[in-house]
Amino acid sequence: MNKPFFSFLVPNYGYNKFIFDCFDSLVNQKTSKDFDYEILVCDQSDLDVFDKIKKDTKEKYGDRIRFVHNDIKGVLRARHTLVREAKGEYCIFVDSDDFVDNDYLFVIYENLKKHNFPDILIHNFIKCDESGKDDPNLYTPFICDEKYLMDFFIYSNFFNEVVRKAFKRSLYEIDEKVDMESVICDDWLLSFPLMMKAKSVIYVPEIQKYHYRMNSNSLTHTVKFERAMKNLAVHDQYLSKLAPNNLQKKIFDSQIAMTYVALGDMLIRDKTLTSKQFKEFCNNARDHFYDIDINDTELYEMSKNHKTIYKLLKNNSYWRLKWIFRIRKLLH
Numbered sequence: 001m002n003k004p005f006f007s008f009l010v011p012n013y014g015y016n017k018f019i020f021d022c023f024d025s026l027v028n029q030k031t032s033k034d035f036d037y038e039i040l041v042c043d044q045s046d047l048d049v050f051d052k053i054k055k056d057t058k059e060k061y062g063d064r065i066r067f068v069h070n071d072i073k074g075v076l077r078a079r080h081t082l083v084r085e086a087k088g089e090y091c092i093f094v095d096s097d098d099f100v101d102n103d104y105l106f107v108i109y110e111n112l113k114k115h116n117f118p119d120i121l122i123h124n125f126i127k128c129d130e131s132g133k134d135d136p137n138l139y140t141p142f143i144c145d146e147k148y149l150m151d152f153f154i155y156s157n158f159f160n161e162v163v164r165k166a167f168k169r170s171l172y173e174i175d176e177k178v179d180m181e182s183v184i185c186d187d188w189l190l191s192f193p194l195m196m197k198a199k200s201v202i203y204v205p206e207i208q209k210y211h212y213r214m215n216s217n218s219l220t221h222t223v224k225f226e227r228a229m230k231n232l233a234v235h236d237q238y239l240s241k242l243a244p245n246n247l248q249k250k251i252f253d254s255q256i257a258m259t260y261v262a263l264g265d266m267l268i269r270d271k272t273l274t275s276k277q278f279k280e281f282c283n284n285a286r287d288h289f290y291d292i293d294i295n296d297t298e299l300y301e302m303s304k305n306h307k308t309i310y311k312l313l314k315n316n317s318y319w320r321l322k323w324i325f326r327i328r329k330l331l332h
Contacts, residue, residue: 011044
């Protein structure tokens, strides 16, 4: 194979039942004479499981998929390893329980070419149920004026997901001192350095060829109290080093608030969670906030749900928060 233009990067742990749906969609991509691509998987399973995944994959696809093994657990570590091993000019992350349309790369390439190969291309995605059936009720594609793209990224939870980005490998950097094993909500920690370093970012909302599977057995649906607490601390460690200025403080407030919301959504699913633990989790998140007024950030108006949760948290209204998370659980 010639040097690939794209690198599909797949972090994986365990032999999940959707893994070959993912691999099928990546192997069978429509290409052209203008580009080639590679598929790279970083697996963090025990060696016997890893060997079986690798053996079964080779039997089905030959040498089309390249594997690396990493003993250090954590999706952030896996993503970091994948980018270091990648050979493509552009990197694209794909979760191992998701899948893409067979013309996904072709459409991405045509749009990169149309816009003079920007540093980052962001697209929409489609959420589907566990069977792989697309459900428009799970997600409404977001559209915004391109001149507000960075504002929405910094102050809201739009455009955080790394799986909706094709980015130049040369942009990638990460703080090696971050406790990568403990990170769950890693997307923003990866996206922020990419977005800040990029000289050109385009958003093509009409591209909806990535299928995001709502997998009830994924890590984000199985988080426990201790992991959630550790994750808040890691985000604090990482974000507090970004830039010691007022903008950074506002970024920190908005992102730690959204991390708290994401973790709360996951944590409330744990039936062993006690009221004392939930209060400790809320206290921990509240203590991380910088002392600035949320009203100073106009774009929080775009995310009223997060704004409500943020205010309740700062006012110690934990019993109301618990009910909000339970209601959100029923709605998800």
